[in-house]
Amino acid sequence: MSLAEAQRLDAADPLRARRAHFRLPEGITYLDGNSLGALPDGAPAHISGVVEREWGEGLVRSWNDAGWIDMPRRVGTKIAPLIGAEAGEVIACDSVSVNLFKLIWAALCMRPERKTVLSEPGNFPTDIYMLNGLAGRGLAVPRLAAADMLEQALDSDVALLLLPHVHYQTGAMHDLARLTRAAHDAGALVLWDLSHSAGAVPVDLASCEADFAVGCGYKYLNGGPGAPGFAYVAQRHLKALEQPLTGWMGHSDPFSFRDDYEAAPGIEKLLAGTPSILALAALEHGAELIADIGVAALVAKSRALSEFTRQAAARIIPELPCISPADPAARGSQLSWRHDSAFALSQALIARGVIGDFRTPDVLRFGFAPAYNSFADCWHALEQLRAVLDSGEWQREEFNRRGRVT
Amino acid sequence: MSLAEAQRLDAADPLRARRAHFRLPEGITYLDGNSLGALPDGAPAHISGVVEREWGEGLVRSWNDAGWIDMPRRVGTKIAPLIGAEAGEVIACDSVSVNLFKLIWAALCMRPERKTVLSEPGNFPTDIYMLNGLAGRGLAVPRLAAADMLEQALDSDVALLLLPHVHYQTGAMHDLARLTRAAHDAGALVLWDLSHSAGAVPVDLASCEADFAVGCGYKYLNGGPGAPGFAYVAQRHLKALEQPLTGWMGHSDPFSFRDDYEAAPGIEKLLAGTPSILALAALEHGAELIADIGVAALVAKSRALSEFTRQAAARIIPELPCISPADPAARGSQLSWRHDSAFALSQALIARGVIGDFRTPDVLRFGFAPAYNSFADCWHALEQLRAVLDSGEWQREEFNRRGRVT
Structure with missing residues (x-):
C-alpha cells in the first residue's frame, strides 16, 4: 500500500469527477463530512438566487410563485430514494431531535397499552434525551440495553x-x-435514526418494513450547518398517525385559519411551524447532488474508502486500536481509533490541514464522504497522523485547549 | 390630505434614511412586512459570507471559530431590547409553533394542580393548535373566551x-x-405570542412581569422566509423551567455525549436540536437593523403611518369598513378592511404593484413596517385601491383564482 496505489484507485474511481462539485479548501484534507458535509460548489449561487430573487424580488408572493409552500415535501421526495422510501413518505423539516419527539409520541399513541421505549446506551444521546420530557410526565418509560442484548429486551412492554x-x-x-423484524415480532414499532446513514450506507426502509425514521440534513446530504432534518413514516401508518407538534403548517388547510386543528392527510401532518426556506434551499441543493449519484455508487465508494483506510491504518498507525467493525458491511462510512490524547491528536492534525473529529473521551474519527473524498485524502491523513505521533507535537499546550464544541 | 402631505411627512421622517437599508423592488409598494419582512440590503453579502467563508472554508471548525455554537443566544440578546427583556432571557431557535409547545408544557409543569389553558378564538390559530396534542393525551384542557371575556374566564383551573x-x-x-396582572391574580402564568408585535409596537415584558413569550423572526425582524422564532423566559423562572424537547443542544454539556439529560442552566435549556446557522445568520442581520433603530422610533413611526393611513382611507375608500381599532395605542402596526371580495381586491392590487395581504374570508390587510415604509407608500396604496374599486377590474377571473397560499 502506498500513495501511488491510492492515486491508482482514485484514477479508476467512477465518482472521481464528483469531487469538483464541492468546494474543498486549498490545503485541507476533510474527513469530517459525517459531522458537517462540505459546501457544494453550486450552493452559493443557488442560495443567493433564493435570497435575492425569491425573497428580495418575489417577497411574500414566492410562497406560491417559487413553490416555497411545497419545499418540505419536495426536498423529502428527493431524499426518499436514498433510504428506500417512496415520494409522500418523507418530509424535510425541523431538526432530528424535534422529529424524534414527534415520532416517539406517535408510536406511543399507536401502542396505548405499552409505554416502554427501548434504546441503546452510549449511542448519539439526543435520541434518548428526547425521552426525558415524556418520561417526566409518565408518558414513556425508557429502557436501555446494550446492542447485543436488544433482542432479549424486546418484551411485551415495549x-x-x-x-x-x-x-x-x-x-x-x-x-x-x-x-x-424482531421488534415487530414483539408487537413493537421501530424508529430508526439515519443521521449517520443517509447518503452513505445502504438503507431500504420499505423492504425492511420499518415504521418510522429520522435523519440529518447536514452530514452526508451536505445541506449546510444545522440543515433541517427529515422524517419518514411508512405509508401504511400515515392515516392514523398523530403527532403532538400540531402547528399551522401541518393543518389540512393552513390558510383557512380555523380554530379547530385537522391534520393534513399526508406526510405534511408532520409539519409544525413555518419552515426556514433558506435552510431548505441549501438542503435541497445538497441532497440533489447526492441523490443524483445514487445509493449503489455511494455505498461502493464508501466501502472502498473505509476498507482501504482500515488496511492502511493497520500498517501506518498499528499502535492505535481501531474500534470500528472490520467487516465493511457491518459499519458505516467511518473509522475510529482510541488514543488517550485523541483530542490533542485531532487538534494537531487540524494544524497540519487534516480535519477529522474527536469524540469524547478518547476517540479519533475519520468520516468518508463518498461524493468527494479520495483515496489520496485517506492516505495523506494517515501519513500526517503518523507524523503527529512521531513528532510528539500533539503534546503542545495549544493542542490541548478545549473550545466550546469539543 | 394629499400625496404632497405624505411627501412632506416623509421628508420630516427621522427614519427616512433607513429605507435604503432594504431592497424594495422597483415598481412595488410593499405593505406586507407583517407577513414577510423585506430583504435587508446587506443580507445577501452577509449570508454569502456565512456560506462561502464560514461553511465553505471554515467547515466544521466554524462551530467554534465563527461562534456558531453561541448564535441562538447571541441573536436572542439582540432581540431582547425590542421586547423589554434582558440578555439571557431570550433565545432564537426553532419555529414559533415549536417554541409555543415548549413553553405551554413548561407552564403546565409549573402548575401541576391545574390543566386549563385559556386563549382567544379567531386569533392566529397555531397558538391553539399547539394545545391539540397535549389535550389528546389529557395534559391540557383548552378553554377559549372572547377578548372581552378573558378576565372573567380566568378561574382557579387556569x-x-x-x-x-x-x-x-x-x-x-x-x-x-x-x-x-389579571392572570397572576388568578394564580395563572402568561405566555404572549409577540409575532405581530416585536419590532413594531411597544412591548415591555419586564415591567409587566410577563412569564413567557414567543415571537416571529420573519415579520418585522426581517429574518427571511421561515426565519427561526424566538422564545423568552423571565429570569425568575429559568432555573425551575422544564421543557419537553430535550435535544442535545439544550444539554448543560452537549459535547460530553452523556446518556443522562441535564438541562443547561440558562436560556439554552430551550434549545432542542442543531439550529440552522444560515437561517440564524439572516435573522441576526435583520434583527440588528431593527434593534439599531430602537423601539421608541419604531413605535412612533408605526403609529404615524397607520394613523395617516386610517384617516386617508376614511376619505379615499369610505365604503370599506375598517375593522382595526381607531386608537393607535390599541392596535398593532396594521389596518384591515372588510370586503366580500377582499381576495380579488388584493390580487388586483398586486397586479398594480401594491402588495398587501388577504386574510380569509373577507379581510384586506395593510401592514406598516416602520423601518422602510413611507407615507407615500400608504397614500399610493390607497389610491390604487380606489382605482381597483372604481374600475371593477377585481372581478376579472384571473384575480379570483386561488393559489396554495391564500
Whole structure:
C-alpha cells in the first residue's frame, strides 16, 4: 500500500469527477463530512438566487410563485430514494431531535397499552434525551440495553425500538432488517435514526418494513450547518398517525385559519411551524447532488474508502486500536481509533490541514464522504497522523485547549 | 390630505434614511412586512459570507471559530431590547409553533394542580393548535373566551393564559400589562405570542412581569422566509423551567455525549436540536437593523403611518369598513378592511404593484413596517385601491383564482 496505489484507485474511481462539485479548501484534507458535509460548489449561487430573487424580488408572493409552500415535501421526495422510501413518505423539516419527539409520541399513541421505549446506551444521546420530557410526565418509560442484548429486551412492554442505525463513535451498523423484524415480532414499532446513514450506507426502509425514521440534513446530504432534518413514516401508518407538534403548517388547510386543528392527510401532518426556506434551499441543493449519484455508487465508494483506510491504518498507525467493525458491511462510512490524547491528536492534525473529529473521551474519527473524498485524502491523513505521533507535537499546550464544541 | 402631505411627512421622517437599508423592488409598494419582512440590503453579502467563508472554508471548525455554537443566544440578546427583556432571557431557535409547545408544557409543569389553558378564538390559530396534542393525551384542557371575556374566564383551573398580543386580522392589541396582572391574580402564568408585535409596537415584558413569550423572526425582524422564532423566559423562572424537547443542544454539556439529560442552566435549556446557522445568520442581520433603530422610533413611526393611513382611507375608500381599532395605542402596526371580495381586491392590487395581504374570508390587510415604509407608500396604496374599486377590474377571473397560499 502506498500513495501511488491510492492515486491508482482514485484514477479508476467512477465518482472521481464528483469531487469538483464541492468546494474543498486549498490545503485541507476533510474527513469530517459525517459531522458537517462540505459546501457544494453550486450552493452559493443557488442560495443567493433564493435570497435575492425569491425573497428580495418575489417577497411574500414566492410562497406560491417559487413553490416555497411545497419545499418540505419536495426536498423529502428527493431524499426518499436514498433510504428506500417512496415520494409522500418523507418530509424535510425541523431538526432530528424535534422529529424524534414527534415520532416517539406517535408510536406511543399507536401502542396505548405499552409505554416502554427501548434504546441503546452510549449511542448519539439526543435520541434518548428526547425521552426525558415524556418520561417526566409518565408518558414513556425508557429502557436501555446494550446492542447485543436488544433482542432479549424486546418484551411485551415495549412500544417502540428507537435506535441510531450507525453508531456515531464506533461506526457499528445495526442490522436494520433483523431488528425491525424482531421488534415487530414483539408487537413493537421501530424508529430508526439515519443521521449517520443517509447518503452513505445502504438503507431500504420499505423492504425492511420499518415504521418510522429520522435523519440529518447536514452530514452526508451536505445541506449546510444545522440543515433541517427529515422524517419518514411508512405509508401504511400515515392515516392514523398523530403527532403532538400540531402547528399551522401541518393543518389540512393552513390558510383557512380555523380554530379547530385537522391534520393534513399526508406526510405534511408532520409539519409544525413555518419552515426556514433558506435552510431548505441549501438542503435541497445538497441532497440533489447526492441523490443524483445514487445509493449503489455511494455505498461502493464508501466501502472502498473505509476498507482501504482500515488496511492502511493497520500498517501506518498499528499502535492505535481501531474500534470500528472490520467487516465493511457491518459499519458505516467511518473509522475510529482510541488514543488517550485523541483530542490533542485531532487538534494537531487540524494544524497540519487534516480535519477529522474527536469524540469524547478518547476517540479519533475519520468520516468518508463518498461524493468527494479520495483515496489520496485517506492516505495523506494517515501519513500526517503518523507524523503527529512521531513528532510528539500533539503534546503542545495549544493542542490541548478545549473550545466550546469539543 | 394629499400625496404632497405624505411627501412632506416623509421628508420630516427621522427614519427616512433607513429605507435604503432594504431592497424594495422597483415598481412595488410593499405593505406586507407583517407577513414577510423585506430583504435587508446587506443580507445577501452577509449570508454569502456565512456560506462561502464560514461553511465553505471554515467547515466544521466554524462551530467554534465563527461562534456558531453561541448564535441562538447571541441573536436572542439582540432581540431582547425590542421586547423589554434582558440578555439571557431570550433565545432564537426553532419555529414559533415549536417554541409555543415548549413553553405551554413548561407552564403546565409549573402548575401541576391545574390543566386549563385559556386563549382567544379567531386569533392566529397555531397558538391553539399547539394545545391539540397535549389535550389528546389529557395534559391540557383548552378553554377559549372572547377578548372581552378573558378576565372573567380566568378561574382557579387556569394554569396558563396564552394569547397573541396583536390580532393578525384586526390588529387589535391586548393590554399586555393588565391581562398579565389579571392572570397572576388568578394564580395563572402568561405566555404572549409577540409575532405581530416585536419590532413594531411597544412591548415591555419586564415591567409587566410577563412569564413567557414567543415571537416571529420573519415579520418585522426581517429574518427571511421561515426565519427561526424566538422564545423568552423571565429570569425568575429559568432555573425551575422544564421543557419537553430535550435535544442535545439544550444539554448543560452537549459535547460530553452523556446518556443522562441535564438541562443547561440558562436560556439554552430551550434549545432542542442543531439550529440552522444560515437561517440564524439572516435573522441576526435583520434583527440588528431593527434593534439599531430602537423601539421608541419604531413605535412612533408605526403609529404615524397607520394613523395617516386610517384617516386617508376614511376619505379615499369610505365604503370599506375598517375593522382595526381607531386608537393607535390599541392596535398593532396594521389596518384591515372588510370586503366580500377582499381576495380579488388584493390580487388586483398586486397586479398594480401594491402588495398587501388577504386574510380569509373577507379581510384586506395593510401592514406598516416602520423601518422602510413611507407615507407615500400608504397614500399610493390607497389610491390604487380606489382605482381597483372604481374600475371593477377585481372581478376579472384571473384575480379570483386561488393559489396554495391564500
